[in-house]
Amino acid sequence: MITSLRSGRAALTVVSLAFVAVVALGLGALAERRGLFPFGLLGSGRVAPATIEGSSDQPSYGRWERAPSPASSAGDSLAGLGYAGGYEAPTEVSGVSHLDAARMAPGHTLLCSGHATCAQLLAPDGTVAHTWQVPFEEAFGPRPAGAPRNEHHEFLRRAHVYENGDLLALFEYGGLVRVDKESKRIWSRLNNCHHDFEVHADGTILAVSQRFLDVATLTQRFPGIEAESSIADDELVWLAPDGTERARVSLFEALTNSPFSAFLVTRLGDLDLFHTNSVEELLREDQCWSSEVAVGDVLVSVRNQNALFVVRPSARSVVWMATGEWNGQHQASILAGGNMLLLDNKGGNRAEPFREDRSRVIEWDPRTRGTVWSYGGVEGQPLFTHWLGYVERLPNGNTLITESTRGRVLEVTSGGEIVWQYVSPNRSGEDSEFIATLMGAQRVSPNRLTFLSGH
Numbered sequence: 001m002i003t004s005l006r007s008g009r010a011a012l013t014v015v016s017l018a019f020v021a022v023v024a025l026g027l028g029a030l031a032e033r034r035g036l037f038p039f040g041l042l043g044s045g046r047v048a049p050a051t052i053e054g055s056s057d058q059p060s061y062g063r064w065e066r067a068p069s070p071a072s073s074a075g076d077s078l079a080g081l082g083y084a085g086g087y088e089a090p091t092e093v094s095g096v097s098h099l100d101a102a103r104m105a106p107g108h109t110l111l112c113s114g115h116a117t118c119a120q121l122l123a124p125d126g127t128v129a130h131t132w133q134v135p136f137e138e139a140f141g142p143r144p145a146g147a148p149r150n151e152h153h154e155f156l157r158r159a160h161v162y163e164n165g166d167l168l169a170l171f172e173y174g175g176l177v178r179v180d181k182e183s184k185r186i187w188s189r190l191n192n193c194h195h196d197f198e199v200h201a202d203g204t205i206l207a208v209s210q211r212f213l214d215v216a217t218l219t220q221r222f223p224g225i226e227a228e229s230s231i232a233d234d235e236l237v238w239l240a241p242d243g244t245e246r247a248r249v250s251l252f253e254a255l256t257n258s259p260f261s262a263f264l265v266t267r268l269g270d271l272d273l274f275h276t277n278s279v280e281e282l283l284r285e286d287q288c289w290s291s292e293v294a295v296g297d298v299l300v301s302v303r304n305q306n307a308l309f310v311v312r313p314s315a316r317s318v319v320w321m322a323t324g325e326w327n328g329q330h331q332a333s334i335l336a337g338g339n340m341l342l343l344d345n346k347g348g349n350r351a352e353p354f355r356e357d358r359s360r361v362i363e364w365d366p367r368t369r370g371t372v373w374s375y376g377g378v379e380g381q382p383l384f385t386h387w388l389g390y391v392e393r394l395p396n397g398n399t400l401i402t403e404s405t406r407g408r409v410l411e412v413t414s415g416g417e418i419v420w421q422y423v424s425p426n427r428s429g430e431d432s433e434f435i436a437t438l439m440g441a442q443r444v445s446p447n448r449l450t451f452l453s454g455h
Helices: 002-034 073-080 136-140 215-221 251-256 261-267 450-454
Strands: 064-066 095-099 108-113 118-122 128-133 158-161 167-171 175-179 185-189 193-199 205-213 231-239 245-250 276-281 298-302 307-312 317-323 330-334 340-344 360-365 370-375 390-393 399-403 408-412 418-423 434-436 438-444
Touching: 108 158, 136 167, 136 175, 136 185, 158 193, 158 438, 167 193, 175 193, 205 215, 205 276, 231 251, 231 298, 245 251, 251 261, 251 307, 251 317, 276 330, 298 330, 330 390, 340 390, 390 438, 399 438, 408 438
Parallel strands: 193 276
Antiparallel strands: 064 434, 095 418, 108 118, 108 438, 118 128, 158 167, 167 175, 175 185, 193 205, 205 231, 231 245, 276 298, 298 307, 307 317, 330 340, 340 360, 360 370, 390 399, 399 408, 408 418
16 A cells, blocks of 8 residues: 555656656746746847857857767656757858859848848958958947846847948947948947847938836726736837937837737737847839729738737737747748748747747738749758748849858759759857857949949
8 A cells, every 4th residue: 555655656756757848948048039027138049150161269158059979768758858969960052052143143242140230231242242340349349247148239130331432330238329331330229129120211210119017007007908928029210320319119009009909808818929120111013003002001920929910000900910830930021922931930939939940931922812823842851941041033033042040041043943053151069050140131233332343
C-alpha cells in the first residue's frame, strides 16, 4: 500500500514537473516574442559570435543566426515545442551566386545587415559601390553607462538613399538619422521610431513610432476601455525633411474611432498589441482599389494581429481592415491597380509553439480577397525566414525578396525564375557557424545613383 502510494506520488511529481516545464517554456516563448520581462532585460537570447567577420579586434554585436547543432533527445523534445534554437546552416556560397543581367531590374541594391551599423550599395556583380558608416553614438550620443545591451543599436533596420548620396537610416526603437555621402551627421531624432519608414517626393518622411500607455492613461484618454495592463501603442508620424515632427496619429485611437473597434476587445492584455512592421501612404489614384480608401490614407501591416489596416489620418480612424491567409506578415505594399504585395511568414516565428518552416511572397487582391500570385521558393530550397523579411515589386515586374534569417536576397520573375541572388559574406564564429541577418534589400534605380560618378 505504502509502495503504491509512493509510486503514485512519484508519478504525479513527474507529471507535475513536466507540466511546469511546458508552461515555463511557453511563457519563455511568449516573453521572447513580445519582449516582456525578463526577456527585455536579458537580451535576445541569441548566441553572439566571438568576433565580427573580418574585424577580429572588434567585440561581438549585431544580429546573427546560428547553424543547427546535433540535438540530444531533450533537445528534440524542446524543438517540438518550437522554442529551442537551431536553423538553417549557412551555405558555403557567398556574394552574388546568380546573375542574369539581361532580365534583372537595373540599378544597385541597398542593403542593411545585422553585422554592423552600416548600409551598403551593391553593384549587380556584388561589388560594394558605396558604404555609409553610421555608429549609434555618433548619431545620438553615448549610451548610458551600465545600460543593458540593446541589439537594435548595433545595426540599421532600414535606409533610404537620396540622389545627392545622403542616407536616411533607422535604428529600430531608437530613431532616425540623416548622414551625407561621407557619413557625416546632418540631423538625428531620437523618437522611438521602429521597423519602417518611407520618403515622399517632397521630402516628407512617414514613419511609425511607439509610445507606452499605462492603465491610467488608457482609462483617461479612452473612456469605456477596460484595460488591465499597459500597452505599446504604435503611432504614424509625419516628419519634415529636416526631421521636425509635423503630425502624429495613434493606431489605438484610430481603431477605437472606427467600425473595427471590437477587434481590440480580446487583445487588450497584450503589451505588444500591434507590432507594426510596415507603413505606406496611398499617393496615387491607381492604388485605391475601392471607394472605401482614398489618396492620403495609410496602409499599415500589424504583425501581431495578422492584419492589414488602412488609416485615414484626417479622421484619425481605420477605414478598412483585412485578415487573410497570411500569418505574421511583413512589408505590405500597394501595387498599381490596387493589389497588395506582402511577405507571408506563415507563422514561422521560432518562438511560436506551432509553425511552418517555410515562407512565401504573395500578391493579394483586396477586392476578391484572393491570392493572384505567390512565390515560395524552389524544390529543395523553400523560401523561409522565421521572422523579419522584406519584399519589393520592381519596375520590370520582377520581385526582390529578402530572406532575412538565411542571409539571402533574390530577385525572381513572375514565373518564379531566379535572375539575381546574393548571399551575405558576413560570417563569424570559429567555424563560420553564424551568418549576418539581412534586414532588407531595396533596388535603387540608376537615376538616383549619379552621386557615384564622383568615386
